[in-house]
Amino acid sequence: MITTLASNLGRFALLVLLQVLILDRLDVANGWMVPYLYVLFLLMLPFELPNWAGLLIGAATGLVLDAFGSTPGMHMSACTVMMFARIHLLRLMAPRDGYEFGMRPTVPRMGLAWFATNAGVLILLHHLWLFFVEMHRFDAFFSTLLRAILSAAFTLGLALLTQFLTSRASERARA
Amino acid sequence: MRDLFRFLYRIRDTLLFLALLLTALVMLYNGNMHHRSIAINSSNAVAGTIFTWRSQVTEYTSLRERNEKLVVENEALRNRYGIGSDAVDTTMQPAGDSAIWQPFTFTAAKVVHATYHKPLNYLTLDRGSASSLHEDMGVVGPSGIVGVVRAVSPRFASVISVLNTDLRTSVKVKRTGHFGLLYWNTMDAATASVIDIPKHGRVREQDTIVTMGGDGIFPPGVPVGEVLSVENPPGRPDLNVRIRLFEDMARVGFVYVVEDRLRSERDSLESQQPTR
Known part of the structure; x- marks a missing residue:
């Protein structure tokens, strides 16, 4: 319990700092690919977490990002939508016997296909919401859509890379 | 129930x-x-402090470039005001003469954080209300305008960049005097658009765009950019003018925050006028 809390807090601090200090300044392909890797923190929250707690943590995380980016409500709304979708998606993607105690939403524990599907859907939803809210108009619809999709692909790539770089060898052997 | x-x-x-x-x-x-x-912006102490760490680590990589920019700026100022200390002879002028009273004062600040590749870009400065900064002050760089202060905390200020679709600034064509609005819709850090210039305004390529002033934010005549292309779209009352910004928004280091000392006087006078 304490370990889970500590590792999640550490992951939160690390990913938020990585986001605001490095990724937000990363200018890839002239602004067509802007990764928002901090959502990995939300994607890796434990399955046992009550739904209401997930929603509150999502909203709070978004608010922290908004405070760094001077964009009140933008990340908060995107994270809230994503965490609400996550509730239903986790139910939809549950194993036949439900999630076992101690299972974590990572590549070594759940498999690459499960993680990539789950993360892919949620990241795409988050990015689509975020990019359209950021433009707050629909006149550049297709370029915004393309920017959101390209950025989501970039974020998913970084998320998978992070999974492979941070999972321990013992975990990988077991999986 | x-x-x-x-x-x-x-x-x-x-x-x-x-x-x-x-x-x-x-x-x-x-x-x-x-x-x-609103209170959610990057002028808060936590974000400002974290951005300051980052800039302390990274600013060494751009020292050479910043020095060169400063030398160019000093050169321009020397050419304008002369090199000697007695270039402006103030001995014969009475104290408080309006001819030497400056309506605009400038505060230097360092940019500790800036983005330039998103639709809504902001900068964070290392000066705040403790250095008598307040919201709606203009921010200019060595080469041209940068943005407008949006919020301040005691030690930091959050600035809405010219590269932000929410900001519109009054500008004019220097040669002809036609007014327009600077509006960033190009999604490219080097260029912007000027809208609302009427079609009879004969804007040409390489015309200089400067700020109009009188809005209490920017002084008149601050360089903004150079006209790249002028289009005349049918069915619209205004020209489609695209400009190249003078200030390189991807590398802005030090900026000057503009205080319009006549602003409150003008605002109170204008608010006395009966509304129609």
């Missing part, structure tokens, strides 16, 4: 979701409409 409570309990996650989403959307709306009244 019990059924109602049971029903509400069953959809409690959805209710919480809707409440949080509504909160976020209200913040979003307030932030877009009247951006002066």
Whole structure:
């Protein structure tokens, strides 16, 4: 319990700092690919977490990002939508016997296909919401859509890379 | 009644979701409409301090470039005001002469954080209300305008960049004097558009665009950019002017924050006029 809390807090601090200090300044392909890797923190929250707690943590995380980016409500709304979708998606993607105690939403524990599907859907939803809210108009619809999709692909790539770089060898052997 | 409570309990996650989403959307709306009244911005002490660490680590990599920019700027100022200390002879002027009284004062500040590749870009400065900065002050760089102060904390200021679709600044064509609005819709850090210039305004390529002034934010005549292309779209009353910004927004280091000392006087005078 304490370990889970500590590792999640550490992951939160690390990913938020990585986001605001490095990724937000990363200018890839002239602004067509802007990764928002901090959502990995939300994607890796434990399955046992009550739904209401997930929603509150999502909203709070978004608010922290908004405070760094001077964009009140933008990340908060995107994270809230994503965490609400996550509730239903986790139910939809549950194993036949439900999630076992101690299972974590990572590549070594759940498999690459499960993680990539789950993360892919949620990241795409988050990015689509975020990019359209950021433009707050629909006149550049297709370029915004393309920017959101390209950025989501970039974020998913970084998320998978992070999974492979941070999972321990013992975990990988077991999986 | 019990059924109602049971029903509400069953959809409690959805209710919480809707409440949080509504909160976020209200913040979003307030932030877009009247951006002066909100507290969520990068001038807060935590974000400012973290951005300052980063800039302390990274600023060494751009020292050479910043020095060269400063030398160029000094050269321009020397050419304008002469090299000697007695270039401006003030001995014969009475104290308090309006000819030497400056309506605009400048405060130097360092940019500790800036983005330039998003639709809504902001900068964070290392000066705040302790250095008598306040909202709605203009921010200019060595080569041209940079943005407008949006919020301040004691030690930091959050600046809305010219590369932000929410900012529109009054500008004019220096050669002809036609007014327009600087509006960033190009999604490219090097260029911007000037809208609302009427079609009879004969804007040419390489015309210089400067600020109009009189808005209490920028002094008149601050360089903005150079006209790249002029289009005359049918069915619209204004020209489609695209400009190259003079200030390199991807590398802005030190900036000057402009205080218009006549602003409150002008504002109070204008608010006395009867509204039609």
